Amino acid sequence: MPNDYIHIILADDDEDDRLFFTDAFDELNMSTKVNTFNDGVELMDYLLCEEAILPQVLFLDLNMPKKNGIECLNEIKSNSKMADIAIAIYSTSASEEDIEETFVLGANIYIKKPSSFKQLKKVLSEVVSMNWQYHTNGLNKDNFLMRL
Amino acid sequence: MTKQVFSKSALFLRIVFLVSVFLILVIGGFTYKHISNLSNSTKLVVSTYKVNVELEQVISYLKDAENGHRNYILTRDTTHLEPYLSAREKVNESFAELKEIASHSEDQNENLKTLSKYIDNLFKNFTQTNAFVENKETLTEEFKSNFFEEKIIMDSIRQKIDEMISLENQQLEKHHKQYESNLQFTPLFLYLLLLFTLVLIIISYNRISNDFKNIKLFNNQLSIFHEATIQLENIGKHGNWVWHVDTNSFTFSDNLYRVLGEKPGAFQATLETFMSFVHPDDKDKLAADVEKMMEEKHLPFTYYRIIQKDGTIRHIKGYGKLLVSDEGERRVIGNITDISDEIENYLELEERNLELERNNEELSEFNYVASHDLQEPLRKIQTFISRLEEKESDKFSSSGIQYLDRINAAATRMRLLIDDLLQFSRTNKPDKEFVLTDLNELLENAKQDVAETITDKEATIFSDVLPSVFVIPFQMRQLFLNLLSNSLKYSKKDVRPIIKITYSIINSIEDDVLVKGQQLNYHKITISDNGIGFDQQYASQIFELFNRLHNKQDYSGTGVGLSICKKIVENHQGFIVAEGELQVGATVVIYLPV
Structure with missing residues (x-):
């Protein structure tokens, strides 16, 4: 590992959600470094620049202005440089269509945003400490959606 | 003959x-x-x-x-x-x-x-x-x-x-x-x-007298047929014409004149007089068709408009076919039909279809709003409440904490309602695929979803071996889940729930419920419990949306669960009925076509 901390990025247009997200990691006391972006364009601009530090886990909201999560997912998966990033879809809804589409596009896990802070912390800590290699090998449609 | x-x-x-x-x-x-x-x-x-x-x-x-x-x-x-x-x-x-x-x-x-x-x-x-x-x-x-x-x-x-x-x-x-x-x-x-x-x-x-009798009979039939044809022409707004190829002359039926808005025999039956009624925009096309007819002695289905004397535009469908008589006389016999009403209806229907499509689109947009935009603020309210409870609870008075609890309960209930409504509207979508599925597997899946409650309440579920049926898998799973949840939810407080699932294949004449069914054989799946049951008079009401038989405080629920069940069974061209007896138990029967 190049760093002794886990590099995490969140792309979400909702200010409250970004706040919950960073608060949760603050309280979790894990050695993580969290970057947030306000929309898909900002995210992709960052990821595509030369000196970018690519994250281990990318949390991607689906419903964002300018460039939505699906488009970002598509671009990231078609770029070999970013192939190793574990992508967690982080969305309010968990409609069949969205789950299906992101699974097919190669996202690693689908998280429906929890409605309590306690659960949020639990979910985030589980996701960040997840063995991605192991998870990805056994990935199927049933375990793609993270059960709370 | x-x-x-x-x-x-x-x-x-x-x-x-x-x-x-x-x-x-x-x-x-x-x-x-x-x-x-x-x-x-x-x-x-x-x-x-x-x-x-x-x-x-x-x-x-x-x-x-x-x-x-x-x-x-x-x-x-x-x-x-x-x-x-x-x-x-x-x-x-x-x-x-x-x-x-x-x-x-x-x-x-x-x-x-x-x-x-x-x-x-x-x-x-x-x-x-x-x-x-x-x-x-x-x-x-x-x-x-x-x-x-x-x-x-x-x-x-x-x-x-x-x-x-x-x-x-x-x-x-x-x-x-x-x-x-x-x-x-x-x-x-x-x-x-x-x-x-x-x-x-x-x-x-x-033989001759017999033939003569037959000819008379045949003539009689012909005259009846002739009369019927005239009536048909009147009712169906048809007109027929005959083109005598060898003499290049035309005969028009009375109703053909009427279709053109004229009195029978009002003008000489010629191609030119007929063409004078045709809409100027369609004249060239029809003329080309007729020219082709003159060559091939056959007129394929052709569509054009005519203008009646008073300016009314009518839509016409035409067809003609060559008939050679026993004597070798060649005649092209053709028909024109006024299809204006049909076209009007079609246009109206199309418009309604478009409207429906628009409505559907709006509905699915609404679904999205419900699923995403409505849930988002609610989730935030809940998260903020949880933050308050966690971090700031010591700053509230006891009544303040109580209010906070109430807010939380209301928000949770709202969330439940939104989720259920979404589920209900999703079962409305018709474009689901039917897959041959083992119902035992779906039932097992549903059981796993309520495993916690089963353990908590020490419930026992007996079940027959179920068949494999062409179903929409996730809907059928939802059906089992809802029914199991209901049986577990409405159990008696001091009695361990026992749920029995039985299966049989029945003929539609054997069961009164199935008189409306078009299928001959049905899968009959019965889910019965020993819970609090319900009064039989509410047996059909409980399937209505938001219909509840119990107080929210006693039994949580939105009144959507059984409506979803009904919708799902209807999506499968099946039937669902419930029977209940207070303090004895409830039975839900599902019929699925074989």
Whole structure:
């Protein structure tokens, strides 16, 4: 590992959600470094620049202005440089269509945003400490959606 | 078909006619032959009779001659020689007659020659004897022998003549016999032939009168059909036209004029007058179609508009087909139909469809709003409350904490409602795929979802082996889940829940619920519990949206669960019914088509 901390990025247009997200990691006391972006364009601009530090886990909201999560997912998966990033879809809804589409596009896990802070912390800590290699090998449609 | 019958009949009649004519000719021929036979026989009889008479005459002449000759020998008076001399002449005359008569028979001819030779001999003898008498040598041996010879010749002449007469009689007899056998056979044959011809004629008459009856019937049917066609034209706004190809003339039906907004026969039926009604924009296209029709003698379905006199535009569908009559006359028979109403309806329907589509789109947009935009603020409220409870609870008074609890409970309930509503609207979507699925597996999945509650309440679930059915898997799983949740939720507080799931395949006539079903056989799945049950009078109400039988405080729930169940079962063309008894338990029965 190049760093002794886990590099995490969140792309979400909702200010409250970004706040919950960073608060949760603050309280979790894990050695993580969290970057947030306000929309898909900002995210992709960052990821595509030369000196970018690519994250281990990318949390991607689906419903964002300018460039939505699906488009970002598509671009990231078609770029070999970013192939190793574990992508967690982080969305309010968990409609069949969205789950299906992101699974097919190669996202690693689908998280429906929890409605309590306690659960949020639990979910985030589980996701960040997840063995991605192991998870990805056994990935199927049933375990793609993270059960709370 | 009738046409075929008539042509068959015509062939039959033609054959019978020819046979009858032939038979009549045959009868005529036979009759002619018979009559000519008869006259031949008469001739033969007459000729035989004549021959006999002549022969008798010849012998009598010869006798006269012999007598005269003998008298002369006795008296030497030459006057006695007279009959002798005239006999010679008369015999010759008779002979000429006989020759003619007897010419038809070779034998008689031969006999006649012999006879003539004998007669010549006789007269030669007479002459010699006469010479002896003249010379008075009557007592000589030569005279005696001559005289004796005369007697012998006379005898042989007699014999010959007898022979000839008997031969003639024989021939007559023979002929008579033959004629008799002919006569025996011919009239019977002719009579039978005549009878047969009569029978044929009777059959033909029968056939003709039958055909005539049929034609009358057929004509009757045709006139009914004709009337029906006229009515049909009126009701269906059809008009028909006939193009007589060979004379290049047209006939229009009355209703064709009406379709064009005119009175029947208001104008001459020609292509030009018809074309004058056609909408200017469609004229070229129709003209091209008609031109093609003139070449191919066939008009495919063609659509155009016409303008009636008052300016009304009507939509027309046209079609025509060549029909060649038995006589080889070529006619293109065509139809026009006013389809304006149809088109109007179609346009209206299309508009409604578009409206429906728009509505559907709006609905799915609303779904999205419900699923995402409504949930988002709610989730935030809940998260903030949880933050408050965690971090700031010590700053609240006890009533403040109570309020916070209430807010949280209300928010949770709202979330539940939104989730259920979403679930309900999702089951509305028709475009789900039916997959052959093992229902046992789906039931097992549903059980896992409520595993925690099962453990908590120490519930027991008994279940039959379920079949594999073509279903929408996630909906069927939802169905089982909702029913199991209900049974667990509405269990009695102090009794361990027991849920029984039974399965059977039934015929739709066996069950009153299934009278509306179109399928013959149904899967019947029954889920019964020992919970608090419900009053049977609410059995159908409980499937209505937001319908609840219990207080929120006692039993949580949104009143959507069973509505979703009903929707799902309906999506599968099945039926769902519930039976309940208070404090005994509830039973839900699902029928799925096989």
